[in-house]
Amino acid sequence: MKNHKLLSLAAVVVIFAPFRVIAADVKVIANGGVRADMISANELKSVFLEKSNSLRDGTYVEPVLEKDGPVHEAFLHEYLAAGTDDDLQSYYRALVFSGRGSMPKQLGSDAEVVAYVARTKGAIGYVSAETAVEDVKTLTIVRENNDAQRRLITRVEPDYPDTLKRLNIGGIVRLQLTIGPRGNVEAVEVLGGNPILGESAAAAVKQWVYAASRSRTIAKLSIPFDSHH
Amino acid sequence: MHKRIFRLVSVYLCFQAGLITLKAQEFKLLDRTVQIHGFVSQGFIYSNDNNWLTMNTSQGSAAFTDFGLNMSSQVTDKFRIGAQGYDRNLGQLGQYHPALDWAVADYRFKSWFGVRGGKVKTTLGLYNDTEDEDFLRTFALLPQSVYPTDLRDATIAHLGADIYGTISLSHRLGFLSYTAYTGHRSDSIYSGYPYYLSSFGAQIKSYGGLQYGGDLRWNTPLKGLLIGASRLNEHITGKGSAINPFDAGLVPYSESSKADWTNQFYGEYVVGRFRIDSEYRRYWRHQELFSGSSESFADIRGWYVSGAYRICKRFQIGSYYSHYTISNIVAGALSAFYPPATDTNLPANHDYDKVVTGRVDLNKFWNVKVEGHFMDGYGSGPYPNGFYTQVNPKGLAPNTNALVLKTSLNF
Numbered sequence A: 001m002k003n004h005k006l007l008s009l010a011a012v013v014v015i016f017a018p019f020r021v022i023a024a025d026v027k028v029i030a031n032g033g034v035r036a037d038m039i040s041a042n043e044l045k046s047v048f049l050e051k052s053n054s055l056r057d058g059t060y061v062e063p064v065l066e067k068d069g070p071v072h073e074a075f076l077h078e079y080l081a082a083g084t085d086d087d088l089q090s091y092y093r094a095l096v097f098s099g100r101g102s103m104p105k106q107l108g109s110d111a112e113v114v115a116y117v118a119r120t121k122g123a124i125g126y127v128s129a130e131t132a133v134e135d136v137k138t139l140t141i142v143r144e145n146n147d148a149q150r151r152l153i154t155r156v157e158p159d160y161p162d163t164l165k166r167l168n169i170g171g172i173v174r175l176q177l178t179i180g181p182r183g184n185v186e187a188v189e190v191l192g193g194n195p196i197l198g199e200s201a202a203a204a205v206k207q208w209v210y211a212a213s214r215s216r217t218i219a220k221l222s223i224p225f226d227s228h229h
Numbered sequence B: 001m002h003k004r005i006f007r008l009v010s011v012y013l014c015f016q017a018g019l020i021t022l023k024a025q026e027f028k029l030l031d032r033t034v035q036i037h038g039f040v041s042q043g044f045i046y047s048n049d050n051n052w053l054t055m056n057t058s059q060g061s062a063a064f065t066d067f068g069l070n071m072s073s074q075v076t077d078k079f080r081i082g083a084q085g086y087d088r089n090l091g092q093l094g095q096y097h098p099a100l101d102w103a104v105a106d107y108r109f110k111s112w113f114g115v116r117g118g119k120v121k122t123t124l125g126l127y128n129d130t131e132d133e134d135f136l137r138t139f140a141l142l143p144q145s146v147y148p149t150d151l152r153d154a155t156i157a158h159l160g161a162d163i164y165g166t167i168s169l170s171h172r173l174g175f176l177s178y179t180a181y182t183g184h185r186s187d188s189i190y191s192g193y194p195y196y197l198s199s200f201g202a203q204i205k206s207y208g209g210l211q212y213g214g215d216l217r218w219n220t221p222l223k224g225l226l227i228g229a230s231r232l233n234e235h236i237t238g239k240g241s242a243i244n245p246f247d248a249g250l251v252p253y254s255e256s257s258k259a260d261w262t263n264q265f266y267g268e269y270v271v272g273r274f275r276i277d278s279e280y281r282r283y284w285r286h287q288e289l290f291s292g293s294s295e296s297f298a299d300i301r302g303w304y305v306s307g308a309y310r311i312c313k314r315f316q317i318g319s320y321y322s323h324y325t326i327s328n329i330v331a332g333a334l335s336a337f338y339p340p341a342t343d344t345n346l347p348a349n350h351d352y353d354k355v356v357t358g359r360v361d362l363n364k365f366w367n368v369k370v371e372g373h374f375m376d377g378y379g380s381g382p383y384p385n386g387f388y389t390q391v392n393p394k395g396l397a398p399n400t401n402a403l404v405l406k407t408s409l410n411f
Helices: A001-017 A040-050 A068-082 A085-097 A110-119 A162-166 A195-205 B002-021 B151-152 B192-198
Strands: A026-031 A038-040 A060-065 A105-107 A123-128 A136-144 A152-154 A171-179 A185-192 A217-225 B025-029 B032-047 B061-074 B080-088 B099-108 B114-121 B156-169 B175-186 B203-219 B227-243 B250-271 B274-289 B294-312 B315-332 B350-361 B366-376 B400-410
Touching: A001 A123, A001 B114, A026 A152, A040 A060, A040 A068, A040 A136, A060 A068, A068 A085, A068 A123, A085 B032, A085 B061, A105 A110, A105 B175, A110 A123, A110 A136, A171 A195, A185 B032, A195 A217, B061 B099, B099 B156, B151 B192, B151 B350, B175 B274, B192 B227, B203 B250
Parallel strands: A038 A136, A060 A105, A060 A123
Antiparallel strands: A026 A123, A026 A136, A136 A217, A171 A185, A171 A217, B025 B032, B032 B061, B032 B400, B061 B080, B080 B099, B099 B114, B114 B156, B156 B175, B175 B203, B203 B227, B227 B250, B250 B274, B274 B294, B294 B315, B315 B350, B350 B366, B366 B400
């Protein structure tokens, strides 16, 4: 009887087990030949689901994935909303076997992704926010809330305090900004990341200028601070 | 006996070939990467009474094999080419006659506009273009009310061209994907409908015609929710010879479409390890028979609801309910032989299938499925749906239970 109860409990635990907690922060990197500095979350999803193979500016891009691990899980959960990794693999296989697409490159580690992106024209991938990236560019991810992506006219890079850089303290800062109809940034809220870096990023973003629009826009940004760069 | 041993050896060699090439699915040709992918699957069905899907399932049958191999390459940033060969043996169908499944040249001008031409898989509902690749799904057999495997040739591909694209919607409304196509459908004489006609003494020499249609699907802002609709129009002509039902002499046989269309509506919701699908298909078929001396009107409706859950990485379970009805009226000279069949409560005019499945992934490339089908009705009316009189000469029982075992390998 006791065993039955234990078995039932085990079954319930297995069936309703929560998904792995996604703790990893990811940054999106692209080959140096990719002109864009920013990419919208929608665009990113479209590229990685092979619904699009170019960015808004017309640059050809080719997605590169990590095989598995927390960075891959975090990217899948945050940007692709494609269920589990097995669901994503089935999605790609469906493209391959119906003549609609190819199996994207899948590599085993952050270092391999960085190396591949650096040498491959149009390659776009993701790695842990902590990974040192050289010879590739890190793209800022824009999340649109209530309007189409506003074109950025003036961009001011945030200061990276020397002390933090020397101590290898970096990562991703997430911001929410309110862009006024005339294109000025009216308000910035730090949603996550190191508070000192957040302050620095907010100060820079306040100086950004976007194209004018008929309405006010709320946008979310992820700004990477890479201590190895 | 020798034929059976040959088949078993062939399947074994295909599995081995697949395993050998698992690590060799990419190579360079003229500085372009060429990908090679393939699959092979082997099934076994045992049914308690009626023989199903043209197999001798009441005795247990393993005449359920298919395999495919494709090559593709991204030639330039915008231009991609590829082709896939496919072969199957499903009871009396296919009979190991290989076919070009698809062969496509695809030029994507922009994400919102691309063109592909050649032999193109037809976009119809969620699974038409991938219905042969069961390893993509939890289930061994797709709901037969919407995706009858014996009739795959009717919708699987067209020789022609598609335009397609994806449009990102503003205001966080997700994105829309569209496909519009036109081309020529050509059924194998080893497919389900010619086999069905052979039960009336008809020998089909050619069967096919114009197909055109479109599909629109919306990836909604709600994470994991997709909804869409498809439309397919056809003008089909079949030619051959048949036994004249009036004097048993051999006469030329012909049939052609006066109206032939399919509407399909579908939705898919994926949340974490759960997947829920549902589709509705209505197929309206108005045929002119024997050069207009008779006409046949068939209204075929199918829908299903399915749910699947991944318990852990290697194990999935799923279930679906599939609902199929057909009603038919024959007018003209042949009406004397075929009374109206419009009562969908009769087992001959419906097939309600309750299904449970377990899937085990032995590794990333190889899976095994066990599936139970509990069918009420056999829907063997004037258009086939899995049950054929040729393999059920003593008549059909109203209910059928079937156990399906299937294993697939892909790389």
